[in-house]
Amino acid sequence: MSDLIDGFIMVGQMDVLVAILLSAIYGLVVGSLPGLSATMATALLVPVTFYLSPIAAVATIISASAMAIFSGDIPGCLLRIPGTPASAAYTDEAYAMTRKGQAEMALGIGLWFSAIGGIVGTLSLMVMAPALAEVALNFSSFEYFWLAVLGLMCATLVARSSPVKAIASMLLGLLFSCIGMENPAGAPRFTFGMTDLLGGIEPLPALVGVFALSEVMRALATAEPPPLPRRKFGSILAGQWSLTRRFQWPMWRGNVVGIIIGVLPGAGADMAAWVSYALSKRFSKTPEKFGTGHPEGLVEAGASNNASLASGWVPALLFGIPGDTITAIAIGVLYMKGLNPGPTLFTERASSMYALYIIFILANIIMIPLGILMIRLATRVLRAPRASIMPVILMLCAMGAFATGNNLFAILLVGFFGVLGYIMERNGYPVAALVLGIVMGSMVEQSFVTSLIKSDNSLLPFFERPISAVLATITLAALLWPVAAWLIRRRRRAPRRPAPQGG
Amino acid sequence: MTPISRRGVLLGAAALPLAGTALARPALAQTRYPVRPLQLICPWGAGGGTDATARIVASLLERELGQPVNVVNRTGGSGVVGHAAINASNPDGYTIGIITVEITMMHWQGLTPLTYADYTPLGLVNRDAPGVQVSASAPYKDIKALAEAIKAAPPGKLKASGTGQGGIWHLALVGWLQAMGLKPDHVRWVPSNGAAPGMQDLVAGGIDIVPCSIPEARAMLDAGRARSLAIMAPQRDPLFPDIPTLKESLGVEYQTAVWRGIGGPPKLPAEIAAKLTAALEKVAKSEQYAEFMKSRGFGMDWADGAGFGKVMAETDKAMGEAMRAAGLAKS
Numbered sequence: 001m002s003d004l005i006d007g008f009i010m011v012g013q014m015d016v017l018v019a020i021l022l023s024a025i026y027g028l029v030v031g032s033l034p035g036l037s038a039t040m041a042t043a044l045l046v047p048v049t050f051y052l053s054p055i056a057a058v059a060t061i062i063s064a065s066a067m068a069i070f071s072g073d074i075p076g077c078l079l080r081i082p083g084t085p086a087s088a089a090y091t092d093e094a095y096a097m098t099r100k101g102q103a104e105m106a107l108g109i110g111l112w113f114s115a116i117g118g119i120v121g122t123l124s125l126m127v128m129a130p131a132l133a134e135v136a137l138n139f140s141s142f143e144y145f146w147l148a149v150l151g152l153m154c155a156t157l158v159a160r161s162s163p164v165k166a167i168a169s170m171l172l173g174l175l176f177s178c179i180g181m182e183n184p185a186g187a188p189r190f191t192f193g194m195t196d197l198l199g200g201i202e203p204l205p206a207l208v209g210v211f212a213l214s215e216v217m218r219a220l221a222t223a224e225p226p227p228l229p230r231r232k233f234g235s236i237l238a239g240q241w242s243l244t245r246r247f248q249w250p251m252w253r254g255n256v257v258g259i260i261i262g263v264l265p266g267a268g269a270d271m272a273a274w275v276s277y278a279l280s281k282r283f284s285k286t287p288e289k290f291g292t293g294h295p296e297g298l299v300e301a302g303a304s305n306n307a308s309l310a311s312g313w314v315p316a317l318l319f320g321i322p323g324d325t326i327t328a329i330a331i332g333v334l335y336m337k338g339l340n341p342g343p344t345l346f347t348e349r350a351s352s353m354y355a356l357y358i359i360f361i362l363a364n365i366i367m368i369p370l371g372i373l374m375i376r377l378a379t380r381v382l383r384a385p386r387a388s389i390m391p392v393i394l395m396l397c398a399m400g401a402f403a404t405g406n407n408l409f410a411i412l413l414v415g416f417f418g419v420l421g422y423i424m425e426r427n428g429y430p431v432a433a434l435v436l437g438i439v440m441g442s443m444v445e446q447s448f449v450t451s452l453i454k455s456d457n458s459l460l461p462f463f464e465r466p467i468s469a470v471l472a473t474i475t476l477a478a479l480l481w482p483v484a485a486w487l488i489r490r491r492r493r494a495p496r497r498p499a500p501q502g503g
Numbered sequence: 504m505t506p507i508s509r510r511g512v513l514l515g516a517a518a519l520p521l522a523g524t525a526l527a528r529p530a531l532a533q534t535r536y537p538v539r540p541l542q543l544i545c546p547w548g549a550g551g552g553t554d555a556t557a558r559i560v561a562s563l564l565e566r567e568l569g570q571p572v573n574v575v576n577r578t579g580g581s582g583v584v585g586h587a588a589i590n591a592s593n594p595d596g597y598t599i600g601i602i603t604v605e606i607t608m609m610h611w612q613g614l615t616p617l618t619y620a621d622y623t624p625l626g627l628v629n630r631d632a633p634g635v636q637v638s639a640s641a642p643y644k645d646i647k648a649l650a651e652a653i654k655a656a657p658p659g660k661l662k663a664s665g666t667g668q669g670g671i672w673h674l675a676l677v678g679w680l681q682a683m684g685l686k687p688d689h690v691r692w693v694p695s696n697g698a699a700p701g702m703q704d705l706v707a708g709g710i711d712i713v714p715c716s717i718p719e720a721r722a723m724l725d726a727g728r729a730r731s732l733a734i735m736a737p738q739r740d741p742l743f744p745d746i747p748t749l750k751e752s753l754g755v756e757y758q759t760a761v762w763r764g765i766g767g768p769p770k771l772p773a774e775i776a777a778k779l780t781a782a783l784e785k786v787a788k789s790e791q792y793a794e795f796m797k798s799r800g801f802g803m804d805w806a807d808g809a810g811f812g813k814v815m816a817e818t819d820k821a822m823g824e825a826m827r828a829a830g831l832a833k834s
Contacts, residue, residue: 320722
């Protein structure tokens with residue numbers, strides 16, 4: 001109990017509170033700019049943490065990353081340009097709501113359910129951290145392979161276009177993920193002798209290209225859409241409580257899935273959002289409404305990506321294993337500030353741990369007022385003429401791509417993916433599936449090849465290990481279900497067809 | 504009278520400061536370098552270990568030189584892009600960079616023509632030797648037991664991981680196996696995206712050995728999930744005094760390490776290099792630097808320009824041998 005009080009005293013320090021507030025505002029702004037991800041926001045904070053007290057240093061990372069994941073929803077909803085890869089899964093849905101005149105509702109969902117997801121994720125961290133960490137430690141490359149395949153299958157579930165086109169886009173994404181030498185053999189592939197391609201295709205320039213740049217190109221080629229009726233922007237939180245009650249079950253499923261995916265090292269908020277959105281559609285009573293501006297998927301995926309953010313800290317704090325790219329950076333800061341990850345952090349430095357929990361909850365609570373302010377400011381772009389917004393977006397795309405590595409090549413990549421995205425969209429190929437393929441590609445290959453090396457080329461362990469067997473069953477069931485359903489339908493219809501011939 | 508065109512005025516205005524600096528720079532550079540901010544190129548991404556080292560060196564160097572030192576992350580091409588940028592920069596002392604052990608490996612694989620000889624070495628600031636880590640539940644009590652088990656096992660039965668194929672820890676394993684008189688692939692290498700996933704797989708029971716640096720394995724060692732049986736270094740690490748060296752525990756003479764150092768482009772004027780090396784020495788021996796390195800668990804080491812050059816040449820030779828043995832070298 002005294003540890004808890006100590007924790008409150010540590011967070012109550014002026015420097016910590018100021019750090020939380022400033023980094024929250026910073027995270028909101030960075031996350032909402034297309035091309036600057038939550039990981040980027042965190043990485044840029046590291047030099048600042050050199051000058052802060054340990055608790056304040058960790059507080060900046062916690063609050064900036066939570067805000068950035070939420071505010072990535074804002075440009076996605078208003079302009080159909082996701083601010084972070086974690087928002088890409090449900091950008092079309094949120095934008096459809098905006099076109100229906102429900103921007104405040106869509107953004108409110110992002111805000112309200114992000115905060116809930118963050119708080120539930122934190123509670124899981126507080127109550128179940130050691131147990132969750134055990135689960136994560138049981139995951140070997142065999143389990144990751146099935147997980148990655150399940151992730152890829154979301155592409156067909158999420159897409160509104162024909163499944164064949166969705167699979168084609170996803171395969172193209174997988175092809176892009178083959179570029180470079182970051183593959184199990186360590187051999188350069190498809191680099192055409194170019195040094196810049198050795199490192200492979202990062203998901204971020206691809207995301208910025210296919211979503212943001214191709215949107216700018218579309219704006220050039222098409223007439224301005226009819227302006228949304230000028231009206232007073234409604235309350236952002238109104239109706240969220242009734243949505244919470246109406247979509248209680250999807251919300252909880254989103255939280256749980258987010259927590260599980262967050263805990264697994266290597267799978268972060270991006271994957272949590274994809275899987276949750278796909279699950280939501282799969283188990284919805286009204287799947288046909290998805291993609292037309294239906295709140296259900298937003299509720300589930302919005303809760304999921306923020307829940308995964310908190311639970312991603314579990315393996316990081318207990319074993320120094322990063323749950324995602326954000327905690328990878330946070331681990332370095334923890335060491336530097338003397339908060340060495342390990343079980344002793346939970347026992348000997350329990351007051352510091354309580355302080356971290358309190359910061360998590362605090363960050364998710366102040367997200368609501370700050371988020372409302374941010375949304376109010378951001379919605380002004382809806383009223384601005386397109387001719388003045390698009391050049392700014394173009395500049396942000398270039399800036400964001402350049403900022404990741406101070407490398408001009410990233411800007412060329414954005415250009416390439418912009419053109420590609422434009423052509424794909426015009427022909428009905430979903431670009432989100434392409435991004436998913438690029439994000440998941442290396443995980444699929446890495447886990448498959450390393451598993452085979454470990455098992456001396458035997459496929460049996462993919463089905464033998466207990467968790468692996470469960471995941472394999474789910475994957476195969478999800479793969480075979482549509483085929484089985486189609487066969488059953490055919491069977492039922494079949495006896496009727498020969499009847500006229502016989503008569 | 505010719506009317507003054509707007510373009511002419513603009514051109515003149517643009518040319519003035521250029522002419523000014525062109526005249527002033529050589530004179531000033533000789534007398535009191537540095538007169539303007541420096542750039543320190545980091546070939547690896549923001550937030551990682553090399554980035555953190557670059558930033559602490561930069562902030563302490565700033566105090567010594569009296570000019571801001573800005574860290575610029577030039578990533579891409581698995582480190583090739585940033586290393587090429589350091590090499591191609593202007594040899595005026597205003598652009599330097601953090602050079603990592605990969606410079607002695609990449610050219611053997613045919614990824615870049617750049618070698619360690621394409622830099623002016625200024626100072627070595629960090630060195631970390633790999634340990635031999637096994638799972639806490641593994642039966643090997645000490646390095647001798649593990650070495651016996653490796654020798655007794657059929658080739659390829661035991662697996663090791665901790666970095667990509669041909670990465671530094673893979674080569675450390677190859678070197679160690681060869682020093683024991685075994686084939687380089689007697690223990691099979693499982694490529695991974697770095698030491699942390701390797702350590703996780705070790706604890707999950709997927710592999711048997713992770714030869715990564717001890718700071719990278721530290722959290723799992725502290726958690727009691729893994730044990731470090733030996734360190735591939737000439738002497739024990741003062742931060743981890745309980746881990747014996749390979750030589751004292753196994754009698755095998757083998758050592759390797761990752762290192763990070765500061766370097767500049769070739770043909771850096773000697774007086775500028777001397778000034779930078781002197782400043783770097785003060786940085787590397789400062790209390791703040793020691794405190795930072797201790798907190799991250801990174802190994803402290805210092806060598807001046809000539810010493811760093813020697814370390815690079817030795818590593819380059821050893822890496823070339825290990826990579827040829829493992830069939831990874833192209834040249």
